[in-house]
Amino acid sequence: MDQSRFIAKHVVNLPKSGIRDFFDIVAKMKDAISLGVGEPDFDTPWHIREAGIYALEKGKTHYTSNLGLLELRRAICKYVEKNFSASYVPENEVIITVGVSEGLDLACRALINPGDKVMYHQPCYVSYSPSITLAHGIPVPVPTFAKDNFALTVEALRAAWQPGCKVLMLNLPCNPTGGTCDRAQIEAIAKFAVEKDLIVLSDEIYSELTFEGVHTSIASLPGMKERVIFLHGFSKAFAMTGWRIGYACGPAALIEAMMKVHQYSMLCASIISQEAAIEALVRGEDGMKKMRDQYHRRRDFIVRRFNEIGLKCHLPRGSFYAFPDVSMTGMNEKDFAISLLQTEKVAIVPGTAFGENGRGFCRACFATSYEQLVEAATRIERHVAAVAGKK
Amino acid sequence: MNPLVELLLDGGSLSTAQMAQVLKLSEAELNSQLEALKKEGVLLGFRPVLNLSNEETGVVRAVIEVRITPERGGGFNRLAERISRFDEVESCYLMSGGYDLLVFVNGASLQRVAAFVSEKLSTIEGVLSTATHFMLRAYKEHGFMLGGKVVESERLKVSP
Ligand SMILES: Cc1ncc(COP(=O)(O)O)c(C=O)c1O
Numbered sequence: 001m002d003q004s005r006f007i008a009k010h011v012v013n014l015p016k017s018g019i020r021d022f023f024d025i026v027a028k029m030k031d032a033i034s035l036g037v038g039e040p041d042f043d044t045p046w047h048i049r050e051a052g053i054y055a056l057e058k059g060k061t062h063y064t065s066n067l068g069l070l071e072l073r074r075a076i077c078k079y080v081e082k083n084f085s086a087s088y089v090p091e092n093e094v095i096i097t098v099g100v101s102e103g104l105d106l107a108c109r110a111l112i113n114p115g116d117k118v119m120y121h122q123p124c125y126v127s128y129s130p131s132i133t134l135a136h137g138i139p140v141p142v143p144t145f146a147k148d149n150f151a152l153t154v155e156a157l158r159a160a161w162q163p164g165c166k167v168l169m170l171n172l173p174c175n176p177t178g179g180t181c182d183r184a185q186i187e188a189i190a191k192f193a194v195e196k197d198l199i200v201l202s203d204e205i206y207s208e209l210t211f212e213g214v215h216t217s218i219a220s221l222p223g224m225k226e227r228v229i230f231l232h233g234f235s236k237a238f239a240m241t242g243w244r245i246g247y248a249c250g251p252a253a254l255i256e257a258m259m260k261v262h263q264y265s266m267l268c269a270s271i272i273s274q275e276a277a278i279e280a281l282v283r284g285e286d287g288m289k290k291m292r293d294q295y296h297r298r299r300d301f302i303v304r305r306f307n308e309i310g311l312k313c314h315l316p317r318g319s320f321y322a323f324p325d326v327s328m329t330g331m332n333e334k335d336f337a338i339s340l341l342q343t344e345k346v347a348i349v350p351g352t353a354f355g356e357n358g359r360g361f362c363r364a365c366f367a368t369s370y371e372q373l374v375e376a377a378t379r380i381e382r383h384v385a386a387v388a389g390k391k
Numbered sequence: 392m393n394p395l396v397e398l399l400l401d402g403g404s405l406s407t408a409q410m411a412q413v414l415k416l417s418e419a420e421l422n423s424q425l426e427a428l429k430k431e432g433v434l435l436g437f438r439p440v441l442n443l444s445n446e447e448t449g450v451v452r453a454v455i456e457v458r459i460t461p462e463r464g465g466g467f468n469r470l471a472e473r474i475s476r477f478d479e480v481e482s483c484y485l486m487s488g489g490y491d492l493l494v495f496v497n498g499a500s501l502q503r504v505a506a507f508v509s510e511k512l513s514t515i516e517g518v519l520s521t522a523t524h525f526m527l528r529a530y531k532e533h534g535f536m537l538g539g540k541v542v543e544s545e546r547l548k549v550s551p
Contacts, residue, residue, distance in 0.1 A: 019550070027548060370401070
């Protein structure tokens with residue numbers, strides 16, 4: 001029997017993730033060095049893990065309120081106020097989600113009517129376009145460019161805008177490019193959002209991993225709080241990807257709408273992860289900064305090496321991704337990544353896995369040990385010399 | 392911080408060739424910087440951290456709390472240095488609290504360590520008392536966990 005006829009059309013039409021394709025190839029390869037991951041190499045700091053164990057020991061095994069533990073929401077409001085200069089009320093302007101992933105999905109489902117258009121900059125995190133499609137919205141990608149260090153510009157926004165655009169999704173610093181915007185650029189984006197009456201979803205999951213300058217949250221700009229949903233989580237900064245915990249802050253009416261979707265779909269995030277998240281916020285800052293400093297040094301190394309090798313690479317101001325241009329090899333990004341994997345056993349991800357605008361680029365995650373990075377750079381150098389020589 | 396010192400702390404077990412790559416130096420330049428650090432007395436040496444049982448190493452380790460009389464002019468330093476010079480002494484620290492020096496010693500057997508304490512350490516003029524604790528088992532050494540097998544953390548090879 002052909003079951004596929006039962007599958008909803010908008011799901012059938014979702015493209016398969018480029019990451020999955022690549023994962024299948026890499027999984028078969030023994031002892032490859034992988035710069036293909038999207039998460040820290042550190043395990044969660046022990047004091048945070050220990051808080052999770054303690055929670056279990058204390059019998060914290062029940063549902064929490066739909067919005068999440070009030071103590072965690074209070075800690076979040078303090079943290080967001082201190083680090084992002086945006087103030088929210090713990091009682092009704094914060095919701096705890098199962099990672100930023102769920103936060104994104106909730107926001108899309110709560111905001112998008114069928115046919116509403118959603119702008120997002122691209123290359124971008126793999127879920128953005130599918131999340132919009134699954135909520136029956138229409139994705140409107142806005143390109144970012146290497147010449148701007150992959151910052152989102154108002155010119156690009158203006159060029160991509162069309163009637164019917166309702167939502168603007170931001171991810172600064174950005175996965176996969178590491179690009180971000182300075183305060184002036186964010187102010188210009190905010191002005192554009194007001195002019196076009198857009199509601200802004202700001203995924204700031206990499207904000208702690210900003211290496212130069214200060215991170216500016218669009219939620220902190222005057223008058224913006226009312227039209228911004230601030231999405232954040234613990235996965236990257238606190239090395240907590242497996243805990244599946246994040247949060248959204250925003251105007252009470254919008255959080256209430258997201259809560260409705262959340263209560264009927266997820267009910268609440270894991271209480272164990274919520275308890276651990278409190279520990280991360282209250283006592284995790286030093287450990288987080290230590291990890292950030294290590295990423296910072298690894299970034300400086302790998303970006304310098306890419307440029308020495310001849311793969312032009314901008315200096316990513318945030319995140320743990322380098323996004324080198326591989327076009328000088330004479331190969332497209334996919335062929336390059338596959339040949340690198342097959343001949344030198346180094347995995348990087350073709351930029352087109354993150355959208356059309358990633359053409360010619362590859363993503364290399366530098367959240368890995370120095371030994372691996374140094375060795376990977378040596379192998380990439382050898383491979384580039386071999387293929388560029390043949391060209 | 393000196394970038395090389397930072398890398399020594401952070402880069403774990405990089406070879407000198409790899410360190411040279413990270414710091415954008417030739418290997419010769421890197422070696423001369425290492426030499427300079429040694430001359431300045433910053434880099435004293437490298438030691439492996441090994442996970443060997445007491446039977447394998449044939450070493451008995453103990454921690455000794457030592458109370459000493461401070462001296463006019465020199466405080467604890469002269470005596471502390473004198474004690475530190477014994478080969479048996481691995482590390483020696485001046486402490487706040489109920490005793491003055493915490494001395495880590497090792498020896499080929501329990502008897503050797505005991506003899507060191509009774510014949511050498513406690514007979515030094517100015518040593519008031521000692522309390523010796525033998526170590527039974529190590530769980531963590533210089534930041535490395537010792538127990539059990541090394542479990543590779545199961546990070547997916549490719550993730551979004
Ligand atoms: C930009 C971006 N947003 C969201 C996520 C998902 O984060 P979480 O683990 O909080 O669901 C990721 C993970 O890679 C990401 O890169």
